[in-house]
Amino acid sequence: MSASPVSAVIVGAGHRGVGYARLSLSKPEMLRIVGVADPDPVRRQRAAEMFDVPSDGLYDTAQEMACAPRFADAAINGTMDRDHVPTTLPLLEAGYDVLLEKPICPTRAELLELLTTVRRTGHKLMIGHVLRYAPFYVAIKQRVMAGDIGDVYAIRSTEAVSYHHMAAAFIRGRWSHRSTNPILLAKCCHDLDLIAWFKSGVAPRFVSSMGARTVFTEENAPEGAGTRCLVDCEIERECPYSARKNYLEQGRWPTYAWESIEHIEEPTDEDRERSLREDNPFGRCVYRTDGDVVDHQSVIVEFEDGATATHDMITGTARPGRDIHIWGTKGEIQGFMEDGSFVVRHADPRAGHERSRT
Ligand SMILES: NC(=O)c1ccc[n+]([C@@H]2O[C@H](COP(=O)([O-])OP(=O)(O)OC[C@H]3O[C@@H](n4cnc5c(N)ncnc54)[C@H](O)[C@@H]3O)[C@@H](O)[C@H]2O)c1
Numbered sequence: 180m181s182a183s184p185v186s187a188v189i190v191g192a193g194h195r196g197v198g199y200a201r202l203s204l205s206k207p208e209m210l211r212i213v214g215v216a217d218p219d220p221v222r223r224q225r226a227a228e229m230f231d232v233p234s235d236g237l238y239d240t241a242q243e244m245a246c247a248p249r250f251a252d253a254a255i256n257g258t259m260d261r262d263h264v265p266t267t268l269p270l271l272e273a274g275y276d277v278l279l280e281k282p283i284c285p286t287r288a289e290l291l292e293l294l295t296t297v298r299r300t301g302h303k304l305m306i307g308h309v310l311r312y313a314p315f316y317v318a319i320k321q322r323v324m325a326g327d328i329g330d331v332y333a334i335r336s337t338e339a340v341s342y343h344h345m346a347a348a349f350i351r352g353r354w355s356h357r358s359t360n361p362i363l364l365a366k367c368c369h370d371l372d373l374i375a376w377f378k379s380g381v382a383p384r385f386v387s388s389m390g391a392r393t394v395f396t397e398e399n400a401p402e403g404a405g406t407r408c409l410v411d412c413e414i415e416r417e418c419p420y421s422a423r424k425n426y427l428e429q430g431r432w433p434t435y436a437w438e439s440i441e442h443i444e445e446p447t448d449e450d451r452e453r454s455l456r457e458d459n460p461f462g463r464c465v466y467r468t469d470g471d472v473v474d475h476q477s478v479i480v481e482f483e484d485g486a487t488a489t490h491d492m493i494t495g496t497a498r499p500g501r502d503i504h505i506w507g508t509k510g511e512i513q514g515f516m517e518d519g520s521f522v523v524r525h526a527d528p529r530a531g532h533e534r535s536r537t
Contacts, residue, residue, distance in 0.1 A: 186251040188214035188275070190241040190266055192226035194434050195280050195307070196257025200230060213251050216244040221442055245269035253303075256280060259353070260360045264289040267304070271296050276303035282368040285360050308372045315516045316373060319503070322512060323377055327523055329509030331377055334488040336370050341499035345474065346420050347432035349494065350395050351461045355470030362472040363388065367492045370501065374480065374488045377505060381482045390476025394495045400466035407463055409456045420465040422455045436461045 184207060189196045192215050203210040214236035217223040227237055238244035241258070242265075254275040258266050264284045267277050283306055284290055297304045310316050323331060340349070348354050354365045363371075375383065401418070405411030408422040415421045426436040427448070439459045440446050455462035474495060480488040500517040514521025 184209050184211045185253055186211045186213045187253045187255050187278075188212070188216065188236070188244060188251045189226055189230075190216045190244065190254050190256045190270065191258035191262070192217040192219070192222045193257055193259075196255055197226055197229070199255045199257065199278065199307075200226070203230060214238070214244065216241045241266035242269050245273040245275075249274040252276060253278065260285060260365065264293055267293065268296055271300045271302050271304065274300075274302065276305075278305045278307065280307040281309075281372075282360060282364045285364065306372075308369060310369045310373055311376060313516070315514065315519055315521070319505070319512055319514065319521055320376065322523060323505065323507070327510060328505065328507030328512055330484075331505055331507045332486045333506040334374050334377060334486070334503070336374065336489075336501065336503045337491045337493065338367055338370050338501050339496040339499055340366060340492065340494040342419055342495045342497065343425055343429075343431050344499060345395075345494040346425065346465050347435050347461070349472055349474075350465045350468055350470055351463055352432075352435050355468060355472060357471055362474075362494075363390065363476050363478070363492060365472075367476075367478075367490060370490050370492075371478065373503070374490060378482050378486060378488070381484050381486065383480045384483045385481040386478065388476060388478040390473035390492070392471070392473050394474045395465055395468070395470070397467055400464065404464055404466060406467050407456065409452065409462060412464065422462045423452075426455065426461055427451060 184203075187200070187203075187210060189200050189212060200210070200212050203212045212230035212232060215223050215226045215230070215232050216238040217226065218239050223237055226232070227234070236250065238247070241254070241256070246269075252275075254270045254277045256263065256267055256270070256277055256279045258280070260282060263279055267279055270277050284293065293304070322328065349362050349366070354360060354362065359365070401414055403413035404418070405413070408415050408418070408420075412418070415423060418424075425431045426433075436459075437446065437451060437454075439461075440450055440454050443450055460468075476492045478490045482488070500515055502513075502515045504513045505511060510523060510525040512521055512523050
C-alpha cells in the first residue's frame with residue numbers, strides 16, 4: 180500500500196457513493212475525498228461538508244468534472260444504473276481509475292464500449308461486486324483454489340430476497356421497472372459474478388433464464404386491500420407489507436423510504452406519515468403498483484469445460500439470505516452466507532466432515 184492516502188472524487192453523492200467515501204472518515208490514512216460531482220445541489224453540498232471538500236472541487240456532473248484537469252487518483256462512481264457508462268467513459272478518458280458500482284451496465288453494447296475504453300486508456304476499472312470481499316465467499320474461494328474439492332463441475336446458488344427488501348427496492352422503490360434494470364441484474368449480478376469467479380478462467384458457453392411476476396399482482400391483492408396503506412386499506416394491520424408497520428413502526432429501509440422527503444432538513448413523524456398518505460411511493464399497496472420486474476427467476480449456465488451452474492432468485496421470502504453448493508471431482512462445499520459457515524465434504528470422509536466458520 181502507498182504511504183500517502185489515495186485521493187478520490189465522488190461521482191454521484193447518493194447512498195452508495197457517500198457510503199464508500201465514508202472510509203476516508205474512519206481511515207484518513209487510506210482515502211482522502213477531494214471532489215464531488217452531483218447535479219443535486221443539496222446532496223452535493225452535504226457531501227462537500229461531510230468530507231471537507233473545497234468549492235473548487237465541486238461540479239454539477241461527472242462529465243463536467245472530467246472536462247477539468249484531473250485532480251485525484253480515482254473516482255468513486257455511485258450514480259444510478261443507467262448512468263454508469265455515460266459517466267465512467269469521460270472519467271477514464273480524463274485519466275481517473277474508477278470504482279464503479281454494480282451492475283456494470285444494462286446492455287452488451289455499453290459493456291463492450293467500456294471494455295474497449297479501459298483497454299485503450301490503460302486505467303483501472305473496479306466493479307462494486309462487494310461479495311468477492313465477504314469473508315464467507317473469500318474462504319470458499321480459498322478452498323476451491325487450494326484444490327480441496329478438485330475441479331468444479333457443478334454450482335447451485337439461491338438468493339432469497341426478503342418480503343420487506345423486495346417491497347422497498349423492487350416493488351415500491353427505484354428498481355421496480357425493467358427500464359431501470361431487470362431485477363436479476365440489479366440484485367443477482369453479485370451471485371452470477373460469484374459463479375463466474377468460482378469458475379475463473381473458464382468462460383460460460385450457454386446461458387438460459389426464465390422468470391415471472393406471480394406474487395405482486397393486482398389479482399393477489401387480499402380482500403379489503405386499498406391503493407395506499409394509510410388511506411384506503413381495510414386490512415393494513417394484518418398485512419406484512421403495511422407501510423405504517425414497515426417504515427414508521429419498524430423503521431425499515433430509511434434511506435429509501437424517506438428519499439422523497441430527504442430535502443426536509445429534519446423531518447418529523449408527521450412529515451413522514453403525511454408523505455406516506457400523499458405522494459411517497461412507499462405508501463402504495465404492493466399489489467397495486469405499476470412496476471414490471473419479475474418476482475422470481477432462474478438461470479442455467481453451461482461453461483466451456485462442460486461444468487453447469489444454476490441460480491434461483493426468489494423474492495417475498497420470510498428469511499433473507501444466500502446459499503451456495505459447489506461440487507468438484509474430489510468433494511463438495513455447501514454453505515449459507517447469513518450463517519457465516521460452510522461445510523466441506525468428501526465422499527470418503529477420512530477426517531470427517533469439516534465445518535468452516537467465517
Ligand atoms: N454494491 C451493492 O450491493 C449495491 C447496493 C445497492 C445499490 N447499488 C448500486 O449503487 C448505485 C447507486 O445507488 P444509490 O442508491 O446510491 O443511488 P442514488 O440515486 O442515491 O445516487 C445516485 C446519485 O447520482 C447522481 N447523478 C445522476 N447523474 C449524475 C451525473 N451525470 N454525474 C454525477 N452524479 C450524477 C444523482 O443526483 C444521485 O444523487 C446503483 O447503480 C445501485 O444499483 C449497489
